[in-house]
Amino acid sequence: MSLIVHKYGGTSMGSVERIQNVARRVAKWHKAGHQIVVVPSAMSGETNRLLALAKELHAQPDPRELDMIAATGEQVSVGLLAIALKAIGVDAVSYAGWQVPVRTDRAYTKARISSIDDARVRADLDAGRVVVITGFQGVDDVGNITTLGRGGSDTSAVAVAAALHADECLIYTDVDGVYTTDPRIVPEARRLERVTFEEMLEMASLGSKVLQIRSVEFAGKYKVKTRVLSSLTPPDIALDIEAESGTLITFEEDESMEQAVISGIAFNRDEAKITVANVPDRPGIAFQILGPIAEANIDVDMIIQNQSMNGTTDFSFTVHRNEYQKALEVLNNTVKQHIAAGAVTGDPKICKVSAVGIGMRSHVGIASLMFRTLSEEGINIQMISTSEIKISVVLEDKYMELAVRALHKAFGLDQAPNGAQ
Numbered sequence: 562m563s564l565i566v567h568k569y570g571g572t573s574m575g576s577v578e579r580i581q582n583v584a585r586r587v588a589k590w591h592k593a594g595h596q597i598v599v600v601p602s603a604m605s606g607e608t609n610r611l612l613a614l615a616k617e618l619h620a621q622p623d624p625r626e627l628d629m630i631a632a633t634g635e636q637v638s639v640g641l642l643a644i645a646l647k648a649i650g651v652d653a654v655s656y657a658g659w660q661v662p663v664r665t666d667r668a669y670t671k672a673r674i675s676s677i678d679d680a681r682v683r684a685d686l687d688a689g690r691v692v693v694i695t696g697f698q699g700v701d702d703v704g705n706i707t708t709l710g711r712g713g714s715d716t717s718a719v720a721v722a723a724a725l726h727a728d729e730c731l732i733y734t735d736v737d738g739v740y741t742t743d744p745r746i747v748p749e750a751r752r753l754e755r756v757t758f759e760e761m762l763e764m765a766s767l768g769s770k771v772l773q774i775r776s777v778e779f780a781g782k783y784k785v786k787t788r789v790l791s792s793l794t795p796p797d798i799a800l801d802i803e804a805e806s807g808t809l810i811t812f813e814e815d816e817s818m819e820q821a822v823i824s825g826i827a828f829n830r831d832e833a834k835i836t837v838a839n840v841p842d843r844p845g846i847a848f849q850i851l852g853p854i855a856e857a858n859i860d861v862d863m864i865i866q867n868q869s870m871n872g873t874t875d876f877s878f879t880v881h882r883n884e885y886q887k888a889l890e891v892l893n894n895t896v897k898q899h900i901a902a903g904a905v906t907g908d909p910k911i912c913k914v915s916a917v918g919i920g921m922r923s924h925v926g927i928a929s930l931m932f933r934t935l936s937e938e939g940i941n942i943q944m945i946s947t948s949e950i951k952i953s954v955v956l957e958d959k960y961m962e963l964a965v966r967a968l969h970k971a972f973g974l975d976q977a978p979n980g981a982q
Contacts, residue, residue, distance in 0.1 A: 563728035564596040564686070568696065568718035571605035572735045573792040574638050584645035585796035586733075587691060591651055593800055596686040598725065600696040600718035601642055603634025608697075624669035628698070628708045631670075632657070635695035635714070643693050653691040656681070658706070663699035663717065665707045672707035673775075674699060674716070677724035694721060712773030719776045723783035730785050732772065733792035738808035739764070739771050741974040742826040746962050749975035755809040756824055763917045763951045764827045777810070784812060822920030822927065823972040826965050830912045830958050832862070833885035834943065836877040837896060839903030842869035846900070850876055853895045859884045863913070863946045863955060873902075877944065879955065885909050911943065912961040915953040916968060928952055934971040940964055 567590070569583050583601070591597050611630050615622040639655035646653035661681060665672035685692045696714025699707050709716050715732060722730035738752040739761065756764075758781040765774040771789055780787045790807025840846055847866065854861060862879040880888045885907060892905045921927050931952055935942060940963065944955035956964055969975060 562594045562596065564598070564725055565590060566718055566722040566725070566727045566730045567597060567599045568714060568730065568732045569599065569601045569792055570714070570734050571602040571607070573733055574601050574603070574642070575605035577641075580638075580641050580645050582796045583642060583733075583792070584649055584651070586792070587642075587646060588649055588651045589797065589800060591691055597691045598682065598686070598721060598727070599642060599691060599693045600714060600721060601635065601638040601693065602696055602714040603638055607634040607637070625705060628669050628672075628706050631708050632695070632698040632706045635697050639693040639695050643691075646691055646693075651691055652689060653693055654685055655693040655695075657695050658698040658717075659700035659704070661694060663694075663720070665699035665701055665709070667701045667703075667705070667707070669705075669707055671710035672699060672701070674709070674720050677720060679724050682721075682725065709775070712776070715773040715776035716779060719779040719783075719785050719787065722785045722787075723779060728786065730780070730787045732776075732787060732789045734771065734789060735791070735793060736771065736789075737791035737794075737806065738789050739810075739825070741824065742828070742965055742969050746828075746965050747826075747969045747975070750969065751974065751977060753808050753824060755811050757811055757919055759950055760824050760917050760919060761810050763915070763948070764825055780810065781812075786810075786812075822924045823916050823918035823974065824920075825917050826968050826972070826974065827915045827917055828912060828961055828965050830961055831882045832879050832911050832913050832955065832958075833882045833888075833907060833909040834877060834879050834911050834955060835885070835888055835892060835905065835907045836875055837892065837900075837902050837905050838875050839873045840866075840876045841901060842872055842874045847876070849900055850892070850895065851878070853891050854880075854888055857887060857891045859888050859891070863944050863953065865944050879911070879913070879944070882909055910958050911955050912958040913953050913955055914961060914964045914968065915951050916972065917951045919950050921950050921952075930971060931968060934967050935964060938963055938967050 573583055574580055587597055587599055608631055615630055636657050643653040643655040662678055664676045665674050682692050696717035697708055701707050719730050739756055740750045740752050742750045744750040762777045765772050765777045787810045788807050859880055864878040867875045889907055896902050896905055916931055940960045942954045946953045
């Protein structure tokens with residue numbers, strides 16, 4: 562008997578009929594003798610609806626109250642799913658995050674999990690019940706409800722799996738696994754049977770929407786065996802087939818994975834670039850620029866400082882497009898008050914395209930092939946960033962789809978490696 566955590570997204574919970582299908586799928590696993598914990602998201606569109614109501618009342622609602630409101634979406638889902646399970650003869654109990662409890666810090670709207678008490682859940686599992694726990698939320702040290710930010714239900718599921726030392730965490734989504742790139746852009750994209758946590762972490766951080774990045778970090782840190790698979794298959798599909806479907810996120814490389822130099826092409830069109838011209842080239846200047854950005858709680862991605870010319874340099878970095886205007890305002894104030902630099906300029910119409918693969922560790926020429934491919938397509942590279950297993954470039958966003966298609970083909974990702982699926 563294994564302890565399995567199931568996570569279902571908002572699409573899977575989007576209607577009474579879909580909730581009943583989730584219940585049938587969970588019942589199948591429970592009937593096979595597994596202990597099951599389910600972490601569902603709010604019904605599709607519900608969180609957006611709730612937050613929109615708050616913003617009709619106030620342009621900038623209090624974050625604590627936003628969490629109080631947003632948390633109700635998942636609370637409805639767990640109650641409905643528990644009722645659906647009981648309706649087909651499966652003993653089930655639902656819990657909100659504060660009832661488990663899932664403890665977090667006080668960073669409202671993007672809290673981080675600090676601990677999970679597993680005693681209550683284990684008692685129910687030992688009694689033969691299916692336990693349904695709200696995703697996306699927890700409680701701080703003084704009893705306030707908190708939420709984990711967008712995609713937080715993935716993080717909740719993996720964290721619960723880690724706390725319970727679950728045998729596997731199954732992330733059910735509206736896609737059937739992790740692909741070499743988005744099939745909507747490249748129809749020839751292939752589903753990967755397995756991918757390493759390192760590669761999945763890079764893909765998630767680079768714009769892949771299959772898994773939320775914090776959930777991948779949790780899975781890697783606590784060695785939670787995780788599988789991404791589809792909730793749109795028939796709920797009564799044979800258990801042995803379902804258990805091997807989708808994409809397995811593994812801890813270690815294996816011989817078959819070594820055959821693929823590049824595992825996927827990731828992209829993110831939600832990027833914006835900011836440049837501070839004629840910055841004095843002196844120690845501490847990077848901190849003077851980026852310190853106020855960090856204090857404004859703005860995440861910085863790629864950073865480039867040009868070679869010094871006549872004692873000055875240009876300093877460029879990228880931020881999320883939603884934080885572009887805020888970052889410009891912060892920098893304009895900083896430059897005027899503290900730095901004798903030139904103009905602060907920006908470009909919100911950029912994208913980031915990345916090649917990801919553990920094979921980079923043992924193969925040369927990856928960057929050369931990537932840059933040559935883009936050059937042949939007439940695509941100019943604005944910024945470059947590398948790590949041990951990825952190369953990222955910043956481009957004009959109008960070239961994004963062309964770049965993804967060209968790189969996917971250049972690295973042979975439309976072909977299964979050595980006859981593998």
